Amino acid sequence: MVVAAISLGACAQKTKPVQDPFKGAISQPLVRGMYTADPSAHVFNGRIYIYPSHDIDVKVAENDNGDHFAMRDYHIFSMDSIGGEVTDHGVALDIKDIPWAGRQLWAPDVAYKDGTYYLYFPLKDKQDVFRIGVATSKKPEGPFKAEPQPIEGSFSIDPAVFTDSDGISYMYFGGIWGGQLQRWHTGAFEANGSASDLKQDDAPALAPKVARLSTSMLQFAEKPKDVQIVDSQGKPFxxxxxxQRFFEASWMHKYNGKYYFSYSTGDTHFICYAIGDNPYGPFTYQGVVLKPVIGWTNHHSIIEIKGKWYLFYHDTQISKGKTHLRNIKVTELRYDRSGKIISIDAYAGAK
Structure with missing residues (x-):
């Protein structure tokens, strides 16, 4: 017994304590009562509203198609200021109330026009093909009522709607792997197509899509176009x-008259950005907005309120690293004098 005790003591002395990878996190989860991800933030009537995905643990094995991301509804959150109390407005839209629904309600976005709020959402239809739907409400917090059919001509995931100063709205969308963008490269869905284009290193990178929305905000006003992201020499990636190439998670914002298109590199987990002179691009790559977070995916939004800019993002602090159980966060975003975004390390407090 004494020998065993000495042996255990020796082992204990050699074992180093496990460090908390989130110890240096620069911000804390905004919501702790449930898992949330992919935060799309907007300012309506002077209040901040956040439209995230709602992660749930369905015990589905993780795979490249993202079957373990089996979300079924949306909750909307709001706060009167950054750092203020966060209000959960409850379920704004449930998959059972969407007539064409199959499965998987992924990252949404919202736009406002003429007294109506429009919730745009990706969802697999009954043939297991991702389409983009729209639901409407007279209140930013919902509840929202879904249209009976998805937007005609829509496909893939991650809709992000930007309304320019002239009142025209554009939807940016697309995501590779489970988001199925690669299955549309011919213009038609290929059910048995490649799971990914990420091994075609010498081919042009798949591009995100953009389409101007109709005045009703319920349909595309044009066929979706490629969003071209180029290097400093004007060459596509x-x-x-x-x-640096696009993978998913499009977002658009405007700063000092320039259009900032930001996105996730997906398999390498950077949030990058590129700048253009109009909503269609081309957009010239500038750098990294957010370095990789703990939890595989990286998805964001950028807003201005009261003269300051903020980055909303997610990681997996609450679930301690489980990739499909995430939590939304926010931190201040800054520009240098030339208009470049100062890159953010979500765990800089540990250094």
Whole structure:
């Protein structure tokens, strides 16, 4: 017994305590009562509203198609200021109330026009193909009522709607792997197509899509176009440029008259951005907005309120690293004098 005790003591002395990877987190989860991700933030009537995904633990094995991201409804959150109390407005839209629903309600976005709020959401239809739907409400917090059919001509995931100063709205969308963007490269859905284009390093990288919305905000006013992201020499990225090429999570905002298109590199987990002179681009790559977070995916939104800019994002602090059980966060975003975004490390407090 004494020998065993000495042996255990020796082992204990050699074992180093496990460090908390979130110890240096620069911000804390905004919501703790449930898992939330992919935060799309907007300012309506002077109040901040957040439209995230609602992660749930369905005990589905993780795979490249993202079957373990089996979300079924949306909750909307709001706060009167950054750092203020967060209000959960409850279920704004449930998959059972969407007539064409199959499965998986992924990252949404919202736009406002003429007294109506429009919730745009990706959802697999009954043939297991991702389409983009729209639901409406007279209140930013909902509840929202879904249209009977998805937007005609829509596909893939991650809708992000930007309304320019002239009142015209544009939807940016697309995501590779489970988001199915690669299955549309010919213009028609290929059910048995490649699971990904990420091994085609010398081919042009798949591009995100953009389409102007109709005046009703319920349909596309045009066929979706490629969003071209180029390097400083004006050359489009190749598929092998995994640290800079588009993967998913489009977002658009405007700063000092320029259009800032930001996105996730997906398999390398950077949030990057590129700048253009109009909503269609081309957009010239500038750098990294947010370095990789703990939890595989990286998805964001950027807003201005009261003269300051903020980045909303997610990681997996509450679930301690489980990739499909995430939590939304926010931190201040800053620009340098030339208009470049100062890159953010979500765990800089540990250094």
């Amino acid at each position: 190749k598929g092998g440029n995994h640290d």
